[in-house]
Amino acid sequence: MSKRIIHSGRQLLMALTLAAGAAAAHAQDATRIAVVNSDRILRESAPAKVAQSKLEQEFSKRDKELQDMGQRLRALSDRLDKMPPQSPDRAKTQRELSQLDSDFQRRQREFQADLNQRRNEELAAVLERANRAIKSIAEQNKYDLILQEAVYVNPRVDITDQVIKALAGSSN
Template sequence: MKTFYRIFNRRLVLAAGLSLLTLAATAQDLRIGAVNLERILREANLAKTAQTKLEREFSAKEKEIQGLAAQLKTASEKFEREAPTLPEAQRGTRQRQLVDQDREFQRKQREFQEDLALRKNEELQTVVDRANRVIKQVAEAEKYDFIIQEAVYINPKHDITDKVLSGLNGGK
């Protein structure tokens, strides 16, 4: 029985070794590139333009939200100072007003953040779509078999991010 396992193990090792040699020979023919999408979203002119556009589009609403926050803070501090001297009925009324004001502020802030996130995703998707078209053009022009966008480590010799940025920014 031990002889059977030895022969079986040798055959298994031999088959695995032959498979690895075949895979290594095939891998030599593969051309693999990698792209750092975060870097593209940070450095591409299209991404920078989108960020500027969003800042312009939402700056007024952001200032309004900041103004509401300042008003709420001022009203709250005033209430804290005056609460001990106010009659019970007036204190209750002012407290309800503060709660209502805070609720309105929270609602507007939430709406602002949701609108901003939605628009940011739309703009980022535009950049990603354009980047993917450029990546495909680079891959076809330079005969890459695979282009990887997410990796833990990318050997710089396989990184084509600069070529994609050049294509996005109007270079060759």
């Protein structure tokens, strides 16, 4: 009977040793995963801030013109409201207000369309640079998978700060 216990003990020890070895091998082959928050990159990275500043500078003149036109529209509307209904200039002022309003609406739509197009171009360039930085980080740190969005992210796998720093350090 003692031979059976010893034999069973050896088998158990051998099984435990094999299991421990398999677990260690599995741990070495563990998949490395990281997550990046694209929204933060588009808000906080140096290239994103440069792009935002560039857009503000590029569109500030047209924005100011639209604001001035909006003020003229309000002033003309106020003047029309104060005119008596029988005033000979009322019809002329109404036509002028209608024309100014149409022009204002058209210019505002054009401005918004142009701004959106340029913003998309700038953001695409920032994302392209960010993706290059992410790929570089993945290769350096031997990540198997990097996700750009997730429902929940443990802070230890979030590499957004690393990407933002890499973008700050890169030129162009």
